[in-house]
Amino acid sequence: MTEPAPSGGGPAELSKNALKKAAKEKEKAEKKAAAKAKELAERQKKETDDANDVSAEDYGELPMVGSAEFKPTGLQRESLSNITELEDKEIVFRCWVANARVQSAKLAFLNLRQGLNTIQAVVAASEKLSKQMVKFAGNISTESTLLVHGLVKKTPEPVKSATIQDYEIHITKLFIEVKAEVPLPMQVEDAERPLPSEGLGDEDEKAEESDGRPLVGLNTRLNNRTLDLRAKINHAIFVIKSGVCALFQEFLGSKGFVLIQTPKILGAASEGGANVFQVKYFDREAFLAQSPQVYKQMLIASRFPRVMEIGPVFRAENSNTARHLTEFTGLDMEMEFQENYHEVMSMLEDLMLFIFKELNARYKQETELVRSAYHVDEFKLPESGKVPRIPFSEGIKMLREAGEELGDYDDLSTPQEKHLGKLVLERYNSDFYVLDQFPLAIRPFYTMPSPTNPALSNSYDMFMRGQEILSGAQRVHNAELLIKLMKSHDPPVDPTGPGMRDYVESFRYGCPPHGGGGFGLERIVQFWLGLPNIRMCSLFPRDPQRIMP
Incomplete structure (x- = not known):
C-alpha cells in the first residue's frame, strides 16, 4: 500500500514561495524608490518654481x-x-x-x-x-x-x-x-437668507429651503453671533437702528428737548414692583430700572420743560414671544403742554413721521436690502396732521364688527392688535396710527384719568403694522391726586415708600401739566423692516432663555 505524502510540500514548492516573497519585496522597494524619486522631483521643481516665482514678493x-516694528507705507x-x-x-x-x-x-x-x-x-x-x-x-x-x-x-x-x-x-x-480658521461653525451666507418663521422653536433648525440647503435657525445664529452679524442684512439692520436714534435726537433737539441720562440702578422698584430685576448692591438690595418715568417727571418739576433719553430698559417679563426682550433700548420723551395732552400726541406723531420719511430718504439702500429678503410691503405713511387717532372704544367697536369678542375695557391681546392693524390699514391706508383714551385700570398709577369718563384715561398707544411701539399719557402732576391713585391702584403703591416719597414730594412744589411716552427702539426697527423676530434687532439679545453671549 502506498503511504500518503507528508503535508507542507517539498523542496520545489518552498523554493517557489521564496521567489514570490522576494518578488514582492523587490516590487515594494521599487515603489518606495519611485515615490521617493517623485517626491524629490516635486521638491526640486517647487524649489525651482519658487526660485523663478515672479510674484514671490507680491503675495503671502x-x-x-x-508684532513687528511699524514702517508706514x-x-x-x-x-x-x-x-x-x-x-x-x-x-x-x-x-x-x-x-x-x-x-x-x-x-x-x-x-x-x-x-x-x-x-x-x-x-x-x-x-x-x-x-x-x-x-x-x-x-x-x-x-x-x-x-x-x-x-x-x-x-x-x-x-x-x-x-x-x-x-x-x-x-x-x-x-x-x-487668516480665518476653518471649518466655520456656520457660513455667513446662511445668515443672508431669511429666517423660516418667528424663529422661536427647534423645528426651525431642521427646516430646508427648496434647493435642499439647510436653513440656519435663530438659535444657531445667536450662538455664533459674531459670524451672524457679518451678514450684509444684519449690518443693514443695525445701520438703520443707529439711524433711528440719530433721527430721534435730531427732531426732538430741533424742538428744544434736552438729552438726559437717568439712573438705571434704583433703590426701589419704580413702577409698583412688578416685572423688576433685583440685584445685589454692596450690602443691600437694588433694582434695574423698568423705565426712566419717575425721573423724567421729576425733571419736568425741576423746570426742564422738554427732555429726551435713549437708554436701556429692563423688564423681568417671562414673555418668550417674537416681540419681547428682557433688556431693550428705550426712546423716551417728556414735555410740558399748554392746554391739552393732545399737544404731546402731535409732537410724537410728527416725530415718527419725520423718522419714517428720513429712513426712506437716508437709509433707502439698507431698507431695500432687508425688505428684499423678507418681501415686506412698503410701509404706508399718513400725512402730517392726518395720522389716524382712534378712540379706544372705536377700536373695540371695529374689532367686534370683525368678529372679535371682548369687553369695553378689556386690554387687547397681540392677535387682536394685529387684527385691528389690518382693519385700520384697510380703512385709513396707514400702517401707523394711535389709539387714544385707554381704560384707566390697565394703565400705570401716574396716568391722568379722563375728564369725560372716570373709567378711561388721557393715555394712548402708537402702533406700526398693528403692533404697539409706544405707550404714553398725560401724567398726574398734582401730589394729592397722585397719592389717591397710587393707593387705589391694583396692586396698591405706597406713596411714602422708598423710591416713591421723593417722586411724590417733587409735585408739592408746583409742576406744570405734562405728558410723554416711551418707544421700544427694537420694535420700531422690527416693524419698519417687517422682520419676524425682535432678537434680530438686538446685537446680543436678552430674553428669559438667553443671557449669553
Missing part, C-alpha cells in the same frame, strides 16, 4: 499687525463705495473673502467684501503674475481679512454675484492680514 501671509487705502471714481486706477484696500475659487492653473476668482459692498476680483497668470500666486489666491479660506492691490476695470457684462456689478479688481498684489 503678513505678520500680525503690531504711505499708501492711501480706498473705499469700494467710491468705485466709480477709481476706474482704471490701481488701488489698495482692506477687505475680506466672501468666496474664493480656482478656475484653472492660470485663473482664480475671489468675491471680496467691504462693508455692504462686494466686488469680483480676478487673479490671472501672466509674465508678471505667477501660477503659484493664482493657486494661493484660490485657496484662501473664507472670511480671511486681506490687503489687496489691484487695478479697477470696467466689466464687459454685469457681475450678478456681487453688489458692484459694473467693475472688477484685477489683482496685482494679495496679502492675508488675518
